[in-house]
Amino acid sequence: MNSILVRHKWEPYVWLLPSLLLMVIFVVFPIIVVFSLSLSHISNAGVVGEFIGLKNFAAAVTNPAFPTVMANTGIWVVAVVGLSTLLGFIVAMALNANFFGRKIVRAVVVFPWATALVVQASIWNYIIKYEYGNLNNILLNLGIITNPINWRISYQIEFMWECGVGIFVTIPFVAFTCLAGLQSIDAVNYEAATVDGAGFWKKLRHVTIPLLRPSLTISTVLNIIYVFNSFPIVYTITKGAPAHKTDTMVTFLYMLAYAEQEMGAATALSVIGFLILAVVAGAYMMISMRKEEAR
Amino acid sequence: MKKTVTLLLGILMLTLACGTALAEPYPLDVIIAEYGPNTREWFLGAADGMGNGKNFVQAFEEANPDVKLNLEVVSWNDLATVVATRIQEQNAPDILNIDTFAQYHADGLLLPASDYISDELMADFFPSFIEQSTVDGVCWAVPDLASARALYYNKAILDEVGVEVPVTWAELEDVCDAIVEFYDGEIYPWGVDMTTDEGQAAFAYYSWTNNGGFVDVEGNWTLNSDANVEAVEFAVGLVNKGYTNPNPATQTRYDLQDMFAAGKLAMLIAPNQLPTIVKNSGNIIDYGLASIPHNEGASTASAGVMDRIMAFRDDAADQVARNAAIAAFCEFFYDPANYVGWVTMEDFLPAVNSAVEAMVAADPGFQAWLDVLAGSQFYPTAKGEWADVKVGVIQVEQNALSGGDVRALLDELQTKIAGA
Structure with a gap:
């Protein structure tokens, strides 16, 4: 009897062990290394030297581009996560409806998400190209414009394009997460709401959204992490140019590390990014779960 | 009798072991920058990379059986990252082909060029190019090509x-x-x-x-x-x-x-x-x-604009053998019979006088570019x-x-x- 209890007590840990080992080797260990590097002097050639305290952090936050990069990162995460969640939810509602060709539409919607981000970003780079871009070609051929338009006339506009591409590629993920949630809502809830005289908006507010909250929480938390860490879109379209004005934190630290050989400041920045992400994602999870428990 | 046989067997095995050790070629770790689509083919191509039925590695190892080349061609996009990572892992290459050397010299990672470049070969480089790689009278890298x-x-x-x-x-x-x-x-x-x-x-x-x-x-x-x-x-x-x-x-x-x-x-x-x-x-x-x-x-x-070849310091037990292997690589690389093919392959300009004659003979238009190069200013790298x-x-x-x-x-x- 005792041996069975002991076995049952340890069994979950035995099954978890391979995953835990992988996490320690590929996640925890690199994090520890980066934390250690962020407190060490790293030369331009990459030689790791002595402990220098928080000097790398000071170098990172006093970089003239740092405030712009932080503001960009905030706009990037809020715009991409916020708008893709809103639009993804609308797409999910549409895909949940019964209409002819629904399966084909679902397959098409997943394309942007299923394609590699760098491919997506490169395609959009060609679409908005001034000289031979598809967008200008189509508009010229349709006679809507007579001269090509420079769709990248300023860095602010370029950053808006980057956010747009980010939203475009994120919508499918939100849509399918929400769609899974919508399909798990029992039709009885809607029937009861109908009997109570609820219209579309009331059903949406009092039935759909509350019951979809777990799906939305998961998609939002994962999206915050994915979008914050997203590298290919900004790097492919502008590489942060001009002078880091379109960089987000991840592309900025990459450019610091590999274009500017400021490896120390880059590791410090990656630690800052990790902590921000841990706090934001953790706080969002806690708030959402508390609301759920309160319900 | 038994003791004698055992002794003889021991001596035989020792001799074989020593023979094997002596025959082992010196492994030389080389990183080459990928200048264009032909670089990989020239160094590592399946066949006829150099246009003489061999690629560079095959031709070099045939001419230098005591050296084994572990040669890697790395894209310019990744080159600095790859080298920095290798340095962090204390696994710097023996020979590196890249644009700048000052960051490696600043950390004391490089060997002086005189350790592996013969006086004769050193005299063959364009002097203005060597000046660009000299700090306090010591040359730390040699040019491989220019544009x-x-x-x-x-x-x-x-x-x-x-x-x-x-x-x-x-x-x-x-x-x-x-x-x-x-x-x-x-x-x-x-x-x-x-x-x-x-x-x-x-x-x-x-x-x-x-x-x-x-x-x-x-x-x-x-x-x-x-x-x-x-x-x-x-x-x-x-x-x-x-x-x-x-x-x-x-x-x-x-x-x-x-x-x-x-x-x-x-x-x-x-x-x-x-x-x-x-x-x-x-x-x-x-x-x-x-x-x-x-x-x-x-x-x-x-x-x-010029790129360079440089050699990293290493704690190899036999520094003489290592320097000799690096020197053999450089002698073979800069031999006009090989070097001219390398430079013309991606349309670059040479860094050694011995290649000029052959290149101008093959393409008289080259002379105009050599004149431009002679009057060029360089980055203070x-x-x-x-x-x-x-x-x-x-x-x-x-x-x-x-x-x-x-x-x-x-x-x-x-x-x-x-x-x-």
Whole structure:
């Protein structure tokens, strides 16, 4: 009897062990290394030297581009996560409806998400190209414009394009997460709401959204992490140019590390990014779960 | 009897072991920069990379059976990252082919070139190239190849507009204005690359043709000199007046070369490889070559760019054998029978005198480029601050493009680099 209890007590840990080992080797260990590097002097050639305290952090936050990069990162995460969640939810509602060709539409919607981000970003780079871009070609051929338009006339506009591409590629993920949630809502809830005289908006507010909250929480938390860490879109379209004005934190630290050989400041920045992400994602999870428990 | 047999067997095994150890070729770890599609083929190609039935590694190992090459061709995009990672892992290559050496020299990672380059080979390099790799009288790297920049112009466009090739900055602005007027903006008159890819070249082109530059004759940083401020303001002014490609902060030299090959760009400063790019595009472009325009009172200048081969220090037990293996690699690489093929393969210019004769004989047009190269100025890559300066001038250009004050930006950079 005792041996069975002991076995049952340890069994979950035995099954978890391979995953835990992988996490320690590929996640925890690199994090520890980066934390250690962020407190060490790293030369331009990459030689790791002595402990220098928080000097790398000071170098990172006093970089003239740092405030712009932080503001960009905030706009990037809020715009991409916020708008893709809103639009993804609308797409999910549409895909949940019964209409002819629904399966084909679902397959098409997943394309942007299923394609590699760098491919997506490169395609959009060609679409908005001034000289031979598809967008200008189509508009010229349709006679809507007579001269090509420079769709990248300023860095602010370029950053808006980057956010747009980010939203475009994120919508499918939100849509399918929400769609899974919508399909798990029992039709009885809607029937009861109908009997109570609820219209579309009331059903949406009092039935759909509350019951979809777990799906939305998961998609939002994962999206915050994915979008914050997203590298290919900004790097492919502008590489942060001009002078880091379109960089987000991840592309900025990459450019610091590999274009500017400021490896120390880059590791410090990656630690800052990790902590921000841990706090934001953790706080969002806690708030959402508390609301759920309160319900 | 038994003891004697055991002793004999022991001696035999020892002899065999020693023989095996002696026969083991010395492993040499080499990283080569990937210049273009032919580099990998030349060094590691399945067959006939060098055009003599062998690739470089096969030919070298055949000629040097006591050395085993572990040669890796790495893309320029990843090269610095790969090397930095290898250094962090204390696994630096024995030989590295890259552009700059100062960052490795600053950390004491390099061997002096005299440890592996013979006096005879050293005398074969163009002296001005060796000077660029010398710190305090010691040469730390040797050039593997070079390229030079000049002004290319589309003859058909200039003829149609009815303008001459510009010689001065004022003429350049007039020609650009005429092209914009004539083509109503459909043709870009002038190409500018201020990207992180090679924005430092733009700084060099305009500052060197305005009697400015990165350093003075004593080698002190002069980034915020009046001439440099005027040069950057002039270059940014060309962009703001609509004389250039629309997005110089994101359009690289490769984009510009493609535009020129497509007949969309009238003039650009480009390396000697441009004719091959035009030829490969399949378009027929009637182009000419001229000196880079200069400001009134200054003279033209060409920008030379060279890459290098360097050897890293190592704690190998037998330093003599290691140095001999590195020396064997260099002797074989710079042997004109091999080196000429390497340099011409990707349309570069040679770094050794012994290759010049053969290359000019094969293509008399090469002489003009060698003359350009002889009069070229080079980036001050031997200075330890070069990596920061390179990034800094690109940031200045890009900030100036978005409205920043050039004087203030260059003052700030000068203070950061030189402290004054």
